[in-house]
Amino acid sequence: MLLDAPDKCGGPQNSADVFLLLVIKSSPENYDRREVLRKTWAKERQHNGAWIRRVFISGTSRTGFEKRRLNKLLKIENSENKDILQWDFHDSFINLTLKQVLFLEWMDRWCPHARFLLNGDDDIFANTFNMVEYLQGQKSNDGSKHLFTGSLMEGTGPIRDPASKYYVPVQVQESEIYPPYCSGGGFLLSSFTTKTIYNMSHSIELLPIDDVYMGMCLEKAGLKPTSHHGIRPFGLHIPAPNVDQFHPCFYREIILVHRFQPHMIFVMWDEIQNPHLQCGKTYSVFL
Numbered sequence: 001m002l003l004d005a006p007d008k009c010g011g012p013q014n015s016a017d018v019f020l021l022l023v024i025k026s027s028p029e030n031y032d033r034r035e036v037l038r039k040t041w042a043k044e045r046q047h048n049g050a051w052i053r054r055v056f057i058s059g060t061s062r063t064g065f066e067k068r069r070l071n072k073l074l075k076i077e078n079s080e081n082k083d084i085l086q087w088d089f090h091d092s093f094i095n096l097t098l099k100q101v102l103f104l105e106w107m108d109r110w111c112p113h114a115r116f117l118l119n120g121d122d123d124i125f126a127n128t129f130n131m132v133e134y135l136q137g138q139k140s141n142d143g144s145k146h147l148f149t150g151s152l153m154e155g156t157g158p159i160r161d162p163a164s165k166y167y168v169p170v171q172v173q174e175s176e177i178y179p180p181y182c183s184g185g186g187f188l189l190s191s192f193t194t195k196t197i198y199n200m201s202h203s204i205e206l207l208p209i210d211d212v213y214m215g216m217c218l219e220k221a222g223l224k225p226t227s228h229h230g231i232r233p234f235g236l237h238i239p240a241p242n243v244d245q246f247h248p249c250f251y252r253e254i255i256l257v258h259r260f261q262p263h264m265i266f267v268m269w270d271e272i273q274n275p276h277l278q279c280g281k282t283y284s285v286f287l
């Protein structure tokens with residue numbers, strides 16, 4: 001580990017005080033995204049009496065001088081914000097599962113009782129007010145029971161085309177089907193489920209597709225992921241041609257959307273909080 005934030009949850013004993021831990025996958029060069037998230041949806045705060053905390057998880061990028069410079073950048077950011085976990089591995093798509101598992105290990109050690117987690121990318125727009133309210137609405141679940149929800153992927157299987165980003169050779173996975181899983185752009189899970197996945201990961205070989213790997217761990221534990229209509233890692237796809245696709249009313253209702261540029265996150269975060277915003281039926285994504 002290169003950078004740590006062991007006090008993020010107030011120590012393992014006190015970590016139950018953290019209601020929602022935002023765990024954001026971010027490569028070292030994505031400084032602009034991290035800065036905007038710190039000021040917007042990932043701001044550490046209390047909502048409805050529930051504490052929201054944030055960590056970025058990162059590896060290393062580039063080589064030589066550039067690599068050292070990016071490591072320095074994260075070091076400066078961490079001394080200012082105390083929100084970076086960095087490990088010494090090359091931060092690439094293929095290594096995302098490694099990043100996830102390293103995080104689970106960290107979580108088990110430093111933040112075992114944080115009640116819920118958002119696991120997501122650094123280019124999503126998340127309505128963390130809605131997220132907290134949705135999780136608080138799980139009346140019988142304070143994090144001690146199973147929850148794993150997002151954009152559900154079912155009946156998919158490994159892509160065998162070597163030119164694809166998602167290529168998985170037969171030698172790595174023989175089976176032609178993946179278990180159900182949630183798209184890695186962003187999903188929500190409970191402390192119980194996090195722990196279970198971590199336990200399962202000890203006996204499942206790493207598959208280079210991180211979200212599928214989570215599905216494999218769930219399957220082994222006999223747990224199922226569920227679908228949440230407000231989690232849209234593939235965008236909103238608003239069919240009406242003459243409507244502003246980025247009208248704040250659409251984003252008032254959702255929990256999470258992929259993908260947003262940093263300046264759009266900044267503007268949207270401000271707009272959804274406008275108390276004078278009038279939202280008619282045209283601007284509902286749930287029709």
Ligand SMILES: *[C@@H]1O[C@H](CO)[C@@H](O)[C@H](O)[C@H]1NC(C)=O
Nearest residue numbers: 088089090091092093094095
């Ligand atoms: C994954 O990380 C390891 C450790 O840094 C590195 O040796 C390997 O090349 C990385 N793989 C990819 C595809 O980036």
Ligand SMILES: *[C@@H]1O[C@H](CO)[C@@H](O)[C@H](O)[C@H]1NC(C)=O
Nearest residue numbers: 192193194195196197198199
């Ligand atoms: C994880 O494994 C440990 C040790 O085997 C066990 O005590 C614990 O109950 C397991 N937790 C879950 C949530 O499966």
